[in-house]
Amino acid sequence: MSQPVIEVNRVSKSFGGVVANHEISLEVPQGKITGLIGPNGSGKTTLFNSIVGYHPIDAGSIKFKGLEISELNVQKIARLGLVRTFQQTRIYGKLDCMQNMMISIPHRTAAWIDMFAKPSPKTQARAEQLLDFVGLYAKRRLLAGSLSFGQQKLLEFAMALMNEPEVLMLDEPTAGINPTLINGLIDRLRRANTEFGITMFIIEHNMRVIMNMADSIYCLAHGELLAHGSPEQIQNDQRVIDAYLGAH
Amino acid sequence: MLDNLSLLAQAPVLNIQLLLDGLFIGATFALAAYGLALVWGVMNVKNLCQGDMVILGGFITVTLAHNGIHPIFGLPVAIVALFVYGWIVYRLIICRVIERDLFTSLLATFGLAIVMAQSMNLIFGPEVTTADSGFETRTLFDGLVTVAEIKVVSLLLAATLATIVIVFMKRSRMGQAIRATAQDARAARVMGIDTDRVYQFTYALNAAICGAAGCLISMIWTIQPFFGITHSIRAFVIVTAAGFGNLFGVILAGFGLGFAEQYSGFVLGAQFQQATVVGLLVIVLVVRQIQQARHRRAVI
Amino acid sequence: MSKSVKAGLLYACILILGIGAPLLFPDYTFQLALLWIMILFALTWDIAGGQMGYNSLGNILFFGAGMYICALTQVGLYYDIGAYTAASGAIKVDYTPQQYFTGLILGIALAAVGCVVLAAIFGRIVFGLRGPYFAIGTLGVALASAELIGTWGYVGAGGGISLPVYPGDPDARAMLFYGLCALAATGTFLFLRWLYGTSFGLALNAIRDDEEKAEAMGIHTTRYKTVAWAISGFFLGIVGAVFGNMTGFIEPLEVAFPTTTFGIFMVLMVLLGGKGTLWGPVIGAVLFHIVKEVTWTYLLGWQWITLGALIIVNVIFFQQGIVGWMREKWPERFGLVVDRRATISSQEES
Numbered sequence: 001m002s003q004p005v006i007e008v009n010r011v012s013k014s015f016g017g018v019v020a021n022h023e024i025s026l027e028v029p030q031g032k033i034t035g036l037i038g039p040n041g042s043g044k045t046t047l048f049n050s051i052v053g054y055h056p057i058d059a060g061s062i063k064f065k066g067l068e069i070s071e072l073n074v075q076k077i078a079r080l081g082l083v084r085t086f087q088q089t090r091i092y093g094k095l096d097c098m099q100n101m102m103i104s105i106p107h108r109t110a111a112w113i114d115m116f117a118k119p120s121p122k123t124q125a126r127a128e129q130l131l132d133f134v135g136l137y138a139k140r141r142l143l144a145g146s147l148s149f150g151q152q153k154l155l156e157f158a159m160a161l162m163n164e165p166e167v168l169m170l171d172e173p174t175a176g177i178n179p180t181l182i183n184g185l186i187d188r189l190r191r192a193n194t195e196f197g198i199t200m201f202i203i204e205h206n207m208r209v210i211m212n213m214a215d216s217i218y219c220l221a222h223g224e225l226l227a228h229g230s231p232e233q234i235q236n237d238q239r240v241i242d243a244y245l246g247a248h
Numbered sequence: 249m250l251d252n253l254s255l256l257a258q259a260p261v262l263n264i265q266l267l268l269d270g271l272f273i274g275a276t277f278a279l280a281a282y283g284l285a286l287v288w289g290v291m292n293v294k295n296l297c298q299g300d301m302v303i304l305g306g307f308i309t310v311t312l313a314h315n316g317i318h319p320i321f322g323l324p325v326a327i328v329a330l331f332v333y334g335w336i337v338y339r340l341i342i343c344r345v346i347e348r349d350l351f352t353s354l355l356a357t358f359g360l361a362i363v364m365a366q367s368m369n370l371i372f373g374p375e376v377t378t379a380d381s382g383f384e385t386r387t388l389f390d391g392l393v394t395v396a397e398i399k400v401v402s403l404l405l406a407a408t409l410a411t412i413v414i415v416f417m418k419r420s421r422m423g424q425a426i427r428a429t430a431q432d433a434r435a436a437r438v439m440g441i442d443t444d445r446v447y448q449f450t451y452a453l454n455a456a457i458c459g460a461a462g463c464l465i466s467m468i469w470t471i472q473p474f475f476g477i478t479h480s481i482r483a484f485v486i487v488t489a490a491g492f493g494n495l496f497g498v499i500l501a502g503f504g505l506g507f508a509e510q511y512s513g514f515v516l517g518a519q520f521q522q523a524t525v526v527g528l529l530v531i532v533l534v535v536r537q538i539q540q541a542r543h544r545r546a547v548i
Numbered sequence: 549m550s551k552s553v554k555a556g557l558l559y560a561c562i563l564i565l566g567i568g569a570p571l572l573f574p575d576y577t578f579q580l581a582l583l584w585i586m587i588l589f590a591l592t593w594d595i596a597g598g599q600m601g602y603n604s605l606g607n608i609l610f611f612g613a614g615m616y617i618c619a620l621t622q623v624g625l626y627y628d629i630g631a632y633t634a635a636s637g638a639i640k641v642d643y644t645p646q647q648y649f650t651g652l653i654l655g656i657a658l659a660a661v662g663c664v665v666l667a668a669i670f671g672r673i674v675f676g677l678r679g680p681y682f683a684i685g686t687l688g689v690a691l692a693s694a695e696l697i698g699t700w701g702y703v704g705a706g707g708g709i710s711l712p713v714y715p716g717d718p719d720a721r722a723m724l725f726y727g728l729c730a731l732a733a734t735g736t737f738l739f740l741r742w743l744y745g746t747s748f749g750l751a752l753n754a755i756r757d758d759e760e761k762a763e764a765m766g767i768h769t770t771r772y773k774t775v776a777w778a779i780s781g782f783f784l785g786i787v788g789a790v791f792g793n794m795t796g797f798i799e800p801l802e803v804a805f806p807t808t809t810f811g812i813f814m815v816l817m818v819l820l821g822g823k824g825t826l827w828g829p830v831i832g833a834v835l836f837h838i839v840k841e842v843t844w845t846y847l848l849g850w851q852w853i854t855l856g857a858l859i860i861v862n863v864i865f866f867q868q869g870i871v872g873w874m875r876e877k878w879p880e881r882f883g884l885v886v887d888r889r890a891t892i893s894s895q896e897e898s
Contacts, residue, residue: 095753103754362853530689
């Protein structure tokens with residue numbers, strides 16, 4: 001098994017009195033696609049938010065490439081190469097697609113003077129190439145806000161790739177996308193993993209998608225880790241089936 | 249400045265004077281701030297003409313007093329007049345900005361604040377004025393502390409009004425509708441509450457509360473057409489410090505601001521009064537920011 | 549005619565107008581200088597307010613700060629400031645041209661630098677505030693600075709400071725300050741035109757559209773916001789310094805920190821012209837200034853009420869502004885592509 005790139009160790013998070021995550025431990029191995037599933041309200045998005053520094057955690061430790069990141073803020077973590085997409089797709093609505101891509105270049109090494117740089121032809125070429133990769137090339141000059149929901153989702157994915165992340169955390173990449181397009185999206189996610197070597201950590205509700213794609217899957221229920229294993233193991237795990245059917 | 253401080257230490261009884269005055273004036277601040285907390289919390293409108301509504305209530309009282317009507321009877325008039333005024337302002341302006349971004353409502357009410365202050369300047373003149381209640385002033389501690397009876401009356405009136413509003417919000421159907429809308433306007437709409445009417449009533453109620461506060465202020469203190477902005481900032485200081493869901497906090501912060509102004513006025517000099525209010529605003533905002541920064545990222 | 553030739557002609561016309569106007573109408577030099585100042589106001593407000601979506605009500609802070617820094621430099625170079633302000637105008641300063649210009653140039657430079665430093669410091673404080681808190685916070689900072697200067701005896705408190713007298717002919721003086729105002733405004737415009745073409749402009753727009761997303765993508769948002777504010781401060785500081793010398797006498801409430809006049813004009817002019825655009829603030833400023841100068845005197849007593857009403861109407865009914873409206877009407881002219889049937893996804897299938 002390859003080296004874990006994200007290590008989550010006994011992380012707890014509660015909002016007011018509601019425990020959203022209770023002592024969750026998991027590992028995301030380098031170069032693989034890892035899935036995170038669980039019924040609604042099981043704490044998947046909370047865990048994502050904890051990892052990317054969106055809110056402080058109550059207890060536990062989160063390591064990225066061996067570096068403790070649970071005290072860092074969102075921007076620093078993103079600059080380390082850990083980038084997430086949002087469940088409610090977020091793009092810059094009043095900029096066109098190309099501009100959306102240009103501003104998504106990695107800011108890891110950005111010095112003060114880089115703020116005033118014009119995007120290089122290389123960057124432009126890469127942006128066009130990635131837009132082509134997700135099938136938005138023809139719409140590259142359209143305002144991002146005028147795209148359909150599915151297209152915005154693709155744009156957000158392309159922006160994330162533009163950021164050259166080491167790990168990409170996707171929050172429900174197929175939610176709201178036309179079922180006929182899902183196969184195309186799965187293919188692109190896979191290619192991003194194999195061709196660009198990006199490790200993926202994916203929350204997904206669509207079982208067919210995640211079982212198809214993931215190398216291993218974690219299942220949460222009621223804020224606790226319920227099961228972990230290969231897609232086959234998870235599919236046949238009675239506890240997971242019970243959790244999804246609402247049994248306790 | 250140091251002289252004044254040592255004076256306070258030598259004659260502790262002066263503290264009583266400052267605390268009492270802070271209490272009396274703070275009660276009116278709390279009243280106006282409660283109105284702001286209401287519109288802010290229920291309809292998410294940052295009402296920058298809050299203070300000008302207060303001053304308008306004051307001028308109504310003063311005008312009536314000049315025509316032989318006792319300021320205390322000016323109170324119901326100011327309340328009703330401002331309620332109607334708020335109702336109209338909602339129809340003309342607020343209902344058009346309520347669903348828009350926050351800066352829109354802020355700027356629109358700021359524009360209204362300018363219109364109101366300047367109109368009052370034209371109508372009532374720029375003089376600093378007050379409504380004379382004709383009540384006695386009592387002295388305590390061998391004349392070291394003075395208490396005007398009207399200030400005590402005003403405090404009682406403020407307390408009564410606050411109680412009425414609180415009971416109204418808890419018990420009446422409209423009060424319940426307001427609180428439901430504040431929690432989730434969409435859900436309230438689905439449940440058949442006419443949120444537009446709720447907003448309209450809330451804004452008018454806020455104006456009425458401001459009118460009452462203005463009436464009390466005109467009796468115990470002074471008013472002038474351009475004092476409005478300071479009252480607005482006071483209300484913002486109080487609500488920002490207390491948070492708009494926190495009634496007890498609003499009252500406490502209102503008294504706190506009253507004390508702070510009295511003390512800074514005494515220690516630093518009267519010209520620092522406005523600087524104190526504005527300074528407190530900046531401090532309160534900074535403290536809030538530090539509180540938020542302590543989290544890695546503000547939780548929404 | 550190619551696009552660049554057209555643009556060149558346009559700039560040439562503006563340049564000729566800028567130089568010719570005070571020569572044609574020498575009586576209105578002050579008003580014309582004020583017009584340049586208004587353009588600069590609108591342009592600098594739009595950096596944070598329009599491009600970045602941070603609506604400040606307190607940018608006037610830098611105007612006043614620049615004015616005071618410059619005045620104190622000019623006086624302090626050759627006199628004791630405390631004694632000078634205490635005499636409140638009784639000390640007549642008589643500067644040789646060399647002394648005067650040394651003070652003026654140094655003062656303007658220090659005003660610009662000082663305002664950048666001030667922006668960096670206050671940026672730390674106010675940029676933690678979002679949305680309405682930001683607007684109220686900046687308003688508070690501006691009002692507080694006016695109040696504090698007004699009680700600070702060393703700099704003349706509410707009584708203000710008289711600036712050194714220009715050693716020479718009044719007409720030459722008027723032309724000098726007109727030129728400085730025009731130069732400052734033009735410089736601001738050209739700088740911003742360049743700036744909005746770089747990644748900086750994109751980052752500001754990204755922060756405006758979705759700051760949380762920008763953070764999640766690793767953009768140094770605080771850095772961008774602080775620099776944007778410092779740029780506003782830099783140019784406002786310069787023009788504040790020049791304006792102080794133009795009027796010859798400064799005091800905190802009406803001249804240096806006029807939060808409810810100039811401070812609000814800034815916002816109004818940008819809203820009128822169209823925020824988040826390069827030309828919008830310029831058009832808004834020109835229009836507003838001309839209308840204001842022409843009508844103000846006829847509206848005696850009512851001018852402020854008109855101003856307030858204008859803000860309300862502008863905000864409620866015409867928030868996109870002139871340029872914003874034109875962009876909606878003729879998007880192609882602004883290089884925007886709008887796919888009228890965008891919502892149906894045909895490309896997606898590929």
